Amino acid sequence: MSTASSTVLEPDWFTRPTCVVAADLIGKVLCRQLTDSDGQQKTLRMRISETEAYIGQDDPACHSHAGTRTARTEIMYEQGGVFYVYLTYGVHHMLNLISGSVESPESVLIRAGFLTDDSDRLIEEQQLSSDKQFTHPKQFAGPGKLTKRLQIDRDLYGKSISPSSDVWIEDDGCQPPVSLRPRIGIDYAGDAKDWLLRYIWTEHPSLSKN
DNA sequence: ACTACGATTCACT
DNA sequence: GTGAATCGTAGTT
Numbered sequence: 703m704s705t706a707s708s709t710v711l712e713p714d715w716f717t718r719p720t721c722v723v724a725a726d727l728i729g730k731v732l733c734r735q736l737t738d739s740d741g742q743q744k745t746l747r748m749r750i751s752e753t754e755a756y757i758g759q760d761d762p763a764c765h766s767h768a769g770t771r772t773a774r775t776e777i778m779y780e781q782g783g784v785f786y787v788y789l790t791y792g793v794h795h796m797l798n799l800i801s802g803s804v805e806s807p808e809s810v811l812i813r814a815g816f817l818t819d820d821s822d823r824l825i826e827e828q829q830l831s832s833d834k835q836f837t838h839p840k841q842f843a844g845p846g847k848l849t850k851r852l853q854i855d856r857d858l859y860g861k862s863i864s865p866s867s868d869v870w871i872e873d874d875g876c877q878p879p880v881s882l883r884p885r886i887g888i889d890y891a892g893d894a895k896d897w898l899l900r901y902i903w904t905e906h907p908s909l910s911k912n
Numbered sequence: 913a914c915t916a917c918g919a920t921t922c923a924c925t
Numbered sequence: 926g927t928g929a930a931t932c933g934t935a936g937t938t
Contacts, residue, residue, distance in 0.1 A: 754919070756919075763919070764919090765919085770935085772934075772935065773934085774933080774934060774935085775934095788919090788933080788934085789918095789931095789932070789933060789934090790917095790918050790919065790920065790932095790933090791917090791918055791920050791921080791930075791931070791932085792918090792930070792931030792932035792933070793920065793921075793930065793931055793932080794919095794920050794921070796919060796920090798919085811919055813919085844920070844921070845919070845920075846920050846921060847920090847921080856933095885919070886919070886920090887918085887919050887920070888919060890917095890918085891919095910920095
């Protein structure tokens with residue numbers, strides 16, 4: 703959490719096994735370069751507190767289950783390190799990071815995070831305000847709320863996870879405790895609904911669900 | 913061409 | 926707890 707050393711994760715970082723990527727993303731910083739209403743460039747930094755792994759053709763909840771290959775899911779078959787964004791319920795954009803090797807159609811859904819400046823103090827503050835009834839203005843508990851705040855939509859589909867895409871991930875050494883939970887919103891997926899493929903920052907107040 | 917529905921959120925009962 | 930919003934995608938006709 704030091705302000706001194708922060709490194710940008712290279713696309714290669716995402717070619718590792720999907721569950722490892724999903725777990726390691728907890729505590730990393732999702733960065734978004736934007737132009738605000740004054741025409742000023744600014745970088746939003748959101749620390750990731752919750753992810754889900756979707757592990758390919760043998761995962762009934764995954765869009766690429768049974769090797770499904772369509773215009774939408776084609777990007778999942780690329781090598782890890784690119785974005786997969788789609789619209790669900792006609793309303794919400796889902797931000798996914800393609801992971802694993804080429805022809806291994808897996809991804810990680812970013813489900814929650816909280817805006818941070820580089821101070822340790824802010825993080826501690828948010829950990830203390832664990833009253834879930836109170837919605838902290840800097841916490842984004844849910845994949846749709848997160849993308850709305852970061853102004854992410856399908857324009858990002860297929861782009862590289864790097865500063866050149868105006869969306870990238872930084873590692874500043876933060877290593878929070880991680881717990882596993884079942885995934886959300888996939889009741890249609892049979893037994894897979896119980897698989898422990900949701901990764902959370904243990905007891906963090908910004909989670910979409912416990 | 914037609915139809916069903918979703919990796920969600922919010923308002924209301 | 927229930928239901929609406931809202932539209933691209935995928936599967937079927």
